[in-house]
Amino acid sequence: MKHLDVHQHLGPCRVFDLEVAAEELATAVDRTGLHGCLVQPFPGADDAAKQHDAIADMGATAPFRVWGIASLNPHMPADAYRKEITRCVRELGFVGVKLHTIGHAVNPGGADALKIFETAAELDIPVMVHTGDGVPFADPAAVLGPARDFPEVRIVLAHAGGGTFTGSAIAVASAAPNVYLEPSWCKTPDIGAMIKMLGVDRVMFGADLPNNVTPEKSKFQSLGLTSRDLEAVLSGTAADVYRLEW
Numbered sequence: 001m002k003h004l005d006v007h008q009h010l011g012p013c014r015v016f017d018l019e020v021a022a023e024e025l026a027t028a029v030d031r032t033g034l035h036g037c038l039v040q041p042f043p044g045a046d047d048a049a050k051q052h053d054a055i056a057d058m059g060a061t062a063p064f065r066v067w068g069i070a071s072l073n074p075h076m077p078a079d080a081y082r083k084e085i086t087r088c089v090r091e092l093g094f095v096g097v098k099l100h101t102i103g104h105a106v107n108p109g110g111a112d113a114l115k116i117f118e119t120a121a122e123l124d125i126p127v128m129v130h131t132g133d134g135v136p137f138a139d140p141a142a143v144l145g146p147a148r149d150f151p152e153v154r155i156v157l158a159h160a161g162g163g164t165f166t167g168s169a170i171a172v173a174s175a176a177p178n179v180y181l182e183p184s185w186c187k188t189p190d191i192g193a194m195i196k197m198l199g200v201d202r203v204m205f206g207a208d209l210p211n212n213v214t215p216e217k218s219k220f221q222s223l224g225l226t227s228r229d230l231e232a233v234l235s236g237t238a239a240d241v242y243r244l245e246w
Contacts, residue, residue: 041071
């Protein structure tokens with residue numbers, strides 16, 4: 001059974017005082033049996049473009065699959081933003097873009113967020129949106145408007161409301177079929193409720209940090225899912241949403 005982590009970071013973060021080195025992420029992948037992961041810069045990276053290059057370099061040399069997700073502060077001229085995200089997708093092979101509500105202080109329904117969804121639509125890539133900590137912008141309900149305005153864009157709610165706003169995340173996904181949930185840091189019963197309400201093709205596994213891979217995987221593994229359903233949430237759904245080639 002393949003295991004794919006859709007939410008990992010590489011490099012430093014001045015917002016959350018964190019740093020993940022390539023060696024740390026590689027060790028976690030090897031120790032936990034992951035077959036691959038989607039990797040993005042932290043929102044507090046000193047130089048997002050430099051971290052995009054570092055992720056691409058890791059993908060070219062690592063003994064496991066690495067797919068990049070671009071993450072760039074959208075509070076900048078639209079042309080410059082689109083240029084970097086387009087470079088990531090067309091030159092580096094990235095498969096998605098991140099809207100970090102708290103790390104970049106972005107309202108999903110605001111003017112500067114609009115360029116994120118427009119760029120994603122142009123490039124046909126999913127948008128991962130941070131939800132949970134950092135309300136009001138990180139309330140999943142803030143994503144419902146953009147999800148309806150851009151029905152062709154696949155939207156992944158990172159942390160699925162982070163436990164506190166899980167109900168809101170489920171409600172948004174129920175109302176918008178282009179919304180998917182990645183429930184890192186959520187309670188195990190909440191993940192079970194997501195799967196019961198939405199189905200395994202709308203929920204995907206992510207850990208957020210290298211040392212959180214095993215705890216997050218164990219939540220899915222404790223739900224009593226069939227082998228087919230477990231494989232869907234651990235890899236299949238993400239592969240479909242991000243259109244990954246194994």
